[in-house]
Amino acid sequence: MQKFEISYYDGETSVSHNAFLSLQHDSWIIEYIHPLFGNRAVKWEIDRVERDMGFTSIFIFRYGDFPKQTLECKDERLLNSLKKFYPDKPFFDKKIDFLLRQSTTLILGLTASLIGLIICSYVYILPWFSEKAAGQIPVSMEIKLGEMMYENTIARYTKNDSLTACVNDFVKIIDFKTDYPIEVTVVAEDEMNAFAMPGGHIVIYNQLLAKMKSKEELAALLAHEVSHIHYRHSLKNIFRTLSGYLAISLMLNDVNGIAVVLADHSNMLVNLNYSRNLEQEADEKAIEIIKANHLNLNGFVDLLALLQTGNTDLQPFKLLSTHPLTKERIAFVKEMAKGQTAMKKNDSLEQKWQTIVAFEKR
Missing domain, CATH: 2.30.29.30 (Pleckstrin-homology domain (PH domain)/Phosphotyrosine-binding domain (PTB))
Structure with a gap:
């Protein structure tokens, strides 16, 4: 032979x-x-x-x-x-x-x-190619890359362990309609922000959590961020932004090279911007999640109102710089809330929310 x-x-x-x-x-x-x-x-x-x-x-x-x-x-x-x-x-x-x-x-x-x-x-084709390549990465590999990026990112923050545990208990009660393992980390920061990471991690600043008035607002925030994870928006945006660094590794199928680039640029996740189309897609998925869990969509409306009101303060919501709040988004969610039916009382979720409120007051 x-x-x-x-x-x-x-x-x-x-x-x-x-x-x-x-x-x-x-x-x-x-x-x-x-x-x-x-x-x-x-x-x-x-x-x-x-x-x-x-x-x-x-x-x-x-x-x-x-x-x-x-x-x-x-x-x-x-x-x-x-x-x-x-x-x-x-x-x-x-x-x-x-x-x-x-x-x-x-x-x-x-x-x-x-x-x-x-x-x-270079400016046009390479970012497009990198974004498409991100969509081909197996979920198992995305989770590993996301875990590595999370470890690098979270090291810069002071983690609030008590609130983190409470919010993750809250998360367990909601069916987010995704196969990704969702895990939330609450950190002590004066700014109002939250961001999703590839693979399932979500980081919430405690000041944003403190501004919320109901479990429905928190559920809406989580549903929206989970939707970014579910549709791989974070991963695709990162690959598009870092296309120049990732090009050689993608062409050579070099997973280690991709991991090194992502690790070196983990800090960019805090300021990762989403387009209007991606925000719309995440809003639609979030509404689907909220309805499926029989929660009140007015919580989503209240969340957007909170962000809009907070943006007039001397210290604007940092979340708005990465998640643009347009009139169309607000009008769309309000319209969906008007026609909602089949809402149910969720005592377990309310109990978890009250536990979060109690820890915030300490």
Whole structure:
């Protein structure tokens, strides 16, 4: 059986492994020696293998979901073997392979054009690409990245353990219609703010909590922030903002590189801005959550009124700089509250709210 020498990337790090590739009828077998785990064999199902049509003499193939596994091969016999083993599979493009082997000038010209395109589109295409890449990250990986960012961010604050425990007890009673593990941290700050983090963490400043008058207001705030998490707004905004730093790691499927960049910029979560469209999407999801839990939507109206009133004080609500409060948002929530039915009394939630109020007064 013919084997080809390759460089193999497992998708977890940017480190390459010297390996051998064997072609099977319905799969590829990659064999290599892992520095920690010894001899390893990886199977790629043939229908999931993709080829990168790069402008080099190296044959590059990728496999699986993000972060994809990658192999690189310089042996030109590989293409002939692919044609023989898989005549119906589009692993190669005859025209581009022919051209790349005929003209060095063409290669240089195409490379120069590509560099020019990258430079011209840096501001527009790269942020869009990064945001789309964020949407492809598995939830399990997002939760790990979010946990790391949370640890870096929360170290700058003084955590109120009592209020944190009370609010998390409050959270447990509400069904937020999401698979993310929601965990709230209350911190001691003079400003009025709250922000969501990728993966499930929410940070609330105690001064904002102290301004609230009812459990429905707190439920509305949490529902809105959970909605940002559910739709991955925080993750997508971070990737868009840091696209220049993340580009190389995304192209190389380097998870460790992505983690390092996010860790170094965790502080930006405090001032992460949301567009009107994202705010509208989060509001709609929040309303869905509030209705499903049979809570009064007027609590959401009261929350928006609180933010609007507070913004006229000498010290404005910092939350409004990141969550723009428009007339359209307020009118929309008021309209939804008018037609609400099927509200129910929730004694358990009220009890948890009174416990929060009691701790705030201490």
